[in-house]
Every structure is written in structure tokens, then in C-alpha cells.
Amino acid sequence: MPESTPSKADKPKRAIEVLRERHGGMSKELKEYFNEQQKIYKALRAALKNGPRTVPELAKDCNLPAPAVMWHLMALRRYGQVLDGPEENGYLLYTLPRA
């Protein structure tokens, strides 16, 4: 008689699952924050596909407040997902790195 395959419930839990359970998972606020952040990144990347943009231009293209665009753009820049370029009318132009 073949051994029965262990059910999902019998499988040992991964450490991350233990941690998630211990802390009750992601809070509602963090989930909203994360989803909003992903939406902003998507909008910024889409706008930058059309060419270099300054922060006020991106704010207009994405219909977002300039301070929020600045913060998220700098977060992308920090991790190499956006590059800063030359100056135009007192602002820097930002681009997507070459794939």
C-alpha cells in the first residue's frame, strides 16, 4: 500500500509563516500603504517610458502631488530603478535605466 502524501496541514511551517502568524500578518494600514506605493511606481514608470521628465512634469502626467512624486522617485533612484540626468529649467530630468 503506497504511503499517503502528507496533507498541507501536516507540512512543517516555513519560518516566515510562523513570523506572520505570530504578528497577525500585515496590518490593514501597511497593506494599503504598500498597494498605493506599487500604484505610484507603476504610474511613474509608465510616464518615464515616454522619455525624460522632471518632478513637476511627472506630477502632472501621473496626477499626483509633487512631494509624493519626489519621494517615490528618490526611492526608485536609491535602488537603481531611475537615473537622474541633465538639468532643464532648474529641475533635473529623470529617466529609466536601459534594460
Added chain:
Amino acid sequence: MADIRDRYDALVIGGGIAGMQAALDLGEQGFEVLLVERTPSIGGVMVGLNKVFPTLDCSSCICTPRMAESAHHPRIRLQTYTEVRQVEPVGTGFRVELECKPRYLNEDTCIGCDECELACPIEVPHEFDYGLGARRAIYIPHGNAIPQKAVLDLEHCIFCGKCEKVCPTSCIDFTAEAKQVRVDVGTVIVATGLEILPMDKKPEYGGMLPNVMSPLAMERIQSSNGPYGRVLRPADGKIPRSIAYIQCAGSRDRSIGVPYCSRVCCMYALKQALLLRHYIHGVEVALYYMDIRAFGKGYEQFYRRAVAEGVNVIKGKVARVTQADNFDLILRVELLDEGGRVDEHRYDLVVLSQGLIAAWHPDGVIDIEDADDGFIHTPEIKLNPSFTTMPGVFVGGVAAGPKDIPDAIVEAGEAAMAAANYLKRYRWRSSKPVAAVA
């Protein structure tokens, strides 16, 4: 890393420049020191500064060797990300309760490669950049951090497990928990440093507007490893063409509970203003002051240099900062050298020269007193400036009151000497003395 021993000669609370200096001075004299820092890296405020006055040395370049020396000293045990919960006198020494917070990884096997940080999908405001830049939920505190070990900020973790998957040494340990540790020490040095007065203390100065900055945020913006890579304004990334400094924005003001002079604001503002003139060609920098206090060695010459290089110092009291539609700022100011004429000026960016306040208070942890100004009370200020209200507990650096880096180092050295004298007097030793061979 070896476990914390149960007995040391001295506990130093705070791993900023003063705490490191005190620990090194005691270590060099042969004492065994436990240096405890509550954040994930030593270095304190100084390692995040751009340059120091009046020499304009790169701050992290002169701070990191001290950090490395403290971390590698054979008689200093460094314990980061740890809170001191209780210090109780026992005989002539002290029993100390520590809480070592979990980094959620094995510090011995973490190689600081950054792979976990690169894999983490969420960005949150980075404390090291005063919120202007981003870090991830798992991160290495900064490029000069010691130890170069990652730390997981559970509050912002989305529990995706990506960090664990990419770690080349499998050091991530999600099951880690805080550890309570008890240690006996012969003496304690408090070197818990400073904070800047909160930006919302004087709403009329617009401290919560995006282009009104704290001086520490400006330090990060000016730093080559800062959040923007160059000087830009936070609201919209504009390269500022005009910048105003408001002096005594958070000092010498009874209405906000800071009646004292913070001693460093004139000099850090002059330094930042001068550097802005270097970094942005043709930028207009105005510094509104009550009176310039350039009291230290070489400071008056530095003030003259800043003025000579185009920093516009204006004796005036700013009444209000408001924001225009395009994030520009309008300063309403009483010009004291023009008979009190009230004027309005428009600037791209404003820096509030906020005063210094104590970063830590001993209530409930150790039975020493704060003074009226919120810093640690030093009852023998003239002849024994590092003595607190409890024998065997000493204070060094800004924990005892506002001061600049050289004064903090001098005072920390004095605290170490007083602590060494105390240990000698009561013949406290954490270990058997090594036999001398003639």
C-alpha cells in the same frame, strides 16, 4: 560574536562620538567596557553629518575610524540595537538589565552583502535621512554603519520571505526574539546625545511644510551619500536658487520650553550656508540672526570667511513662514538693523536652525536627575563636570547639555577619567589582572 559576559568594568550608554570616546579612553587604560547603542549602528548624529566646522573635514571620514576602533578594540564589547532597561546600584557597582532587540538574522553569519535589502519589495522613509530618503523593511542602516549587518523592521515587513530566499549565507532567522541580559558593572557613563527640537514646535515657522527643513535633514541633503545625490528641494526637486536660515528657531525661546542657547546653531548654519555657496553656483543664501555666537577656536574666522564668500547675514527676527502656490516660501521678517522695518522675502527653501534637546531621559531606568533644561543634571558643574547626582554614574557629551563635537569629546574623556578613578578607588575589576612578567 561571543555572548555578553556577566561582568564588565564600565557600561557606556550611547554609541555616538562621546560614548565611543569614553569607551576607547577606558579601554586604553585596561578596563573592560560594554558599549551599548540602542540603534542598529554606532556613530550617532556625527556619522550622518556632511562636514564639520570650522575645518570642513568630511564628518563621516573622521567619525568612521573611531567607530571601527571602538568595534574592534579588544577590551570593548559593542552591543548595538540594545536598550538599557534598568541600572540599579549594588554595593559600589551596578546591576544592569539590557534588552537586546532581534535583528531577525544571525549576526555571526550575516556578511552585509545587501542582497536581502535589494530583494525586499517595500520602501519606507529612512530615519538616517530624516525621512527624505527611502530604505526597505530589511536594510543595512547606511554605508558607514558598524556593524555592517542588516536589520529587519518588523513593523513594515510584508512577510513575503524574499529576503530569506536570496540570503547567500542563510542567516535570516524569523524566529528570533528579544533577549533580556543581566550584567554587573563597576561604573556607568551616560552618553546618550541629542535630538533636534521637533519641527512642529513653532507652527508660525512652517516646520511641517515640505520645503522647510531641519538642519540635520540639510546635512543629509548636502552629503554625497544623501537621499537626492545633490541639493534639491523636497517638494518638487527644484534646484534651489535662494535659501534662508532662521536662527534661534528652536532655542532661546521660553514659549517652547527651550530657554537656553544651543551653542552650535550659528556655526552649523554658517557651515551649511557656506557649503551651499560652493555646491550651487550663484545661489543666494540669507541667514537671519539675533546675534552670531562664534565662540570656539577658529569659529570667528569661519564666520568672516562665510560672509566673505557671499553668505548674507541679516540681523532680523522672522515672524512667519508661509507657502506660495508653487511651494516657494514667503518670510515675514522684522529687520533689526533697519529700525525694525517689516519686510517680506521669497525663498525656494528655508532651514530652521532648531535647537538641541536631550535624546534620552533617565526616568525609570537609572536614579539620576535631569536638570531643568532636560539634560542630565551635573551638580558639580565647575570642578567635576561629568558627575551626576549618583556616585559612580558619569555623563559625557551632549547628554549633559548642548555642545559641539570637540567639547563633547573633551567632556567624554573627562567622564572616562572620572569613571577610571571611581573604579580604582573601589578596586573594582571585571577580571583577574594579568600577571606582569618582569
